[in-house]
Amino acid sequence: MKQVVPAPAPSSAGAAQVDSHDIRERAARRIRGRRHLLAPILIGILIALVIASAGVGAVPLSAGQVLTLLAEPLGIELPWAVSEQERAVFWVIRLPRIALGALVGGGLATAGAALQGLFRNPLADPGLIGVSAGASFAAALVIVLGSALLGAFYTTEWYSIFALPIGAFIGGLLAVHLVFRLARSAHQPVLTTMLLAGIAINALAGAGTGFLTFIADDAALRGIAFWSLGSLGGATWQTVAASAPFLLLSSLLLPRYAMPLNLVLLGEAEAAHLGVDVEKVRRRVILLAAFGVGAAVAFTGVIGFVGLIVPHLVRLIAGPDHRALIPLSGLLGAALLVGADLIARTVVAPAELPIGVVTAAVGAPFFLWLLVNRKVDVA
Numbered sequence: 314m315k316q317v318v319p320a321p322a323p324s325s326a327g328a329a330q331v332d333s334h335d336i337r338e339r340a341a342r343r344i345r346g347r348r349h350l351l352a353p354i355l356i357g358i359l360i361a362l363v364i365a366s367a368g369v370g371a372v373p374l375s376a377g378q379v380l381t382l383l384a385e386p387l388g389i390e391l392p393w394a395v396s397e398q399e400r401a402v403f404w405v406i407r408l409p410r411i412a413l414g415a416l417v418g419g420g421l422a423t424a425g426a427a428l429q430g431l432f433r434n435p436l437a438d439p440g441l442i443g444v445s446a447g448a449s450f451a452a453a454l455v456i457v458l459g460s461a462l463l464g465a466f467y468t469t470e471w472y473s474i475f476a477l478p479i480g481a482f483i484g485g486l487l488a489v490h491l492v493f494r495l496a497r498s499a500h501q502p503v504l505t506t507m508l509l510a511g512i513a514i515n516a517l518a519g520a521g522t523g524f525l526t527f528i529a530d531d532a533a534l535r536g537i538a539f540w541s542l543g544s545l546g547g548a549t550w551q552t553v554a555a556s557a558p559f560l561l562l563s564s565l566l567l568p569r570y571a572m573p574l575n576l577v578l579l580g581e582a583e584a585a586h587l588g589v590d591v592e593k594v595r596r597r598v599i600l601l602a603a604f605g606v607g608a609a610v611a612f613t614g615v616i617g618f619v620g621l622i623v624p625h626l627v628r629l630i631a632g633p634d635h636r637a638l639i640p641l642s643g644l645l646g647a648a649l650l651v652g653a654d655l656i657a658r659t660v661v662a663p664a665e666l667p668i669g670v671v672t673a674a675v676g677a678p679f680f681l682w683l684l685v686n687r688k689v690d691v692a
Contacts, residue, residue, distance in 0.1 A: 344632040348641075351631050355644040359415070362648055366411050366655040371663070372402045379403070410548040413556065414654045415647040417545075417609040418619055420560040422646025424602035425620025426627070426639045427567045430574035431598050432504055438621035439606040442599060443488035443511045446518035448610040449541060451484020452477055453525040456536045477540075478555065478611040485607035488514050493599065503595065504581075542667030543616035545654050556608045563605025564643050570598055571635035578633070616669050618676025619646050625683060649675075 367382075368374040374382075377393035382403045384391050395403075424439045432441070439445065455477050495510040496503050526537055573594045576584040581591050609616070623646045624638060631637050650668070653675065657666040 348631040348634075348637045351627070351637075351641055352644065355641065355648060359644060359648040359651065362651045362655065363411055363415075366414075366651055366658075367403060367407050369655060369659055370402070370407065372399060374399055374403060409550050409553050410545045410654065411651055412553050413548040413612065414545050414650045416553070416557055416560040416564075417613050417616065418650025419564050419643040419647040420605035420609050421616065421619040422623035422642040422649070423564045423567050423639055424605045425646075426624035426635070426642040427570065427574065427598050428602055428620075429624055430578060430635050430638075431595060432508065433578060434508075435625065436621070438618075439602060440515070440615075440617075440620075441508065441511050442603065443492045443514040443518070444485040444603050444606045445610050445615050446515040446522075447488025448481040448485035448607060449615055450518040450521045450525075451487075452481040452540055452611075452614075453522045453529075453537050454484075455480040456540070457525045457529045457533045475555070478552070481611035482559075482607045484518075485610055486603055488518060489599065489603040489607075493596075503592075539667060540614040541669075543614040543669035543672075544657075544665070544667055545613055546665060547612075552612050556612045559604045559608035563601045563608075567598065567601050567605075568636070568639045570594055571639055574598070574635045575633075614667075614669065616650070616672055618672045618680070619649060622676040622679055623649060626679075 364376050364379050367379045368376060374395075375393065377391065378395050378399060381391040381393040381395055382400060421439060425437070428439060428441065429435055429437045431437075459476060492507055492510045492514050495513075496507040522537075522541075526534065529537060573584065573589045576587050576589050577591065577594065579587075585591050606620070624642045627638055627641045627645055631641055649672070653668050653671040657668045657671050660666060660671075
């Protein structure tokens with residue numbers, strides 16, 4: 314009689330490997346499903362916040378009136394009546410502010426997501442490379458010493474509109490350039506040296522801003538204090554048009570580096586072996602982030618936590634793939650800043666809170682929650 318040999322039982326190690334693979338595959342499917350749902354959800358939230366922000370204020374507008382005003386340029390007539398005063402408030406005051414807030418929020422969050430991937434550090438944010446501190450120092454310089462530096466231009470309309478943004482933008486880019494040059498000249502890994510150089514430049518620019526604050530008169534002191542906390546109060550179509558090319562350049566081009574950033578997460582040496590020109594990617598990502606953040610800081614002041622917190626939140630929901638992380642961070646950042654500006658305008662009305670106070674009040678507790686629940690790996 315032929316003896317039947319029973320099949321060997323699978324080893325516990327093999328079964329564990331199969332179970333682990335199944336768990337990872339199920340988790341990946343869940344993340345992909347959430348990723349596909351997140352984009353339309355964020356677009357819907359952004360549209361709802363735009364309508365709410367456009368309607369709330371001293372001159373209230375209903376949702377129907379807001380939709381009527383938005384449809385007018387398209388030649389679509391809706392049944393809600395709108396007065397000339399309401400039309401002027403919408404087009405001249407509120408819509409430029411909403412547009413600037415969406416552009417700045419998207420630019421800051423996009424830059425934050427890209428820099429966190431480039432530095433492989435969840436604590437990296439746009440201010441880490443010195444752009445915010447450099448822009449702050451240059452802005453304080455213009456506010457305090459504008460008359461001495463610009464002479465006859467000080468009393469012109471050009472000065473009142475563009476001197477501060479241009480000075481802040483140039484200061485931010487010069488700070489980034491200095492950080493990059495210091496990192497390239499040191500005989501150490503570039504990213505490590507950039508982090509250290511960024512800390513040093515931030516401290517140096519902060520010292521300069523502190524000195525200018527010390528010598529400022531009361532009017533300049535109020536200007537520095539309000540500007541350093543961020544505001545969308547000065548938004549006009551001129552500022553939107555001036556900042557949009559830089560912010561859109563950053564937000565639209567950074568997603569092109571999603572795949573190289575995914576490979577850089579494995580390590581620079583591994584990414585280089587896989588065909589990534591790490592030096593080129595590093596230079597272009599930092600340059601694009603600096604352009605976007607520099608324009609944002611130049612026109613709205615320093616707004617904290619957007620570039621740090623938004624990528625974390627998106628990463629928790631949609632995973633670390635930069636192909637989704639960067640554009641989804643841009644959408645959430647735009648919605649967050651439009652919503653924060655709505656709170657800043659209404660919570661202490663008729664006065665207005667600096668928008669940086671609102672983003673810090675929301676971002677800091679959320680970041681502490683991430684740390685307490687070990688959602689952030691700081692090692």
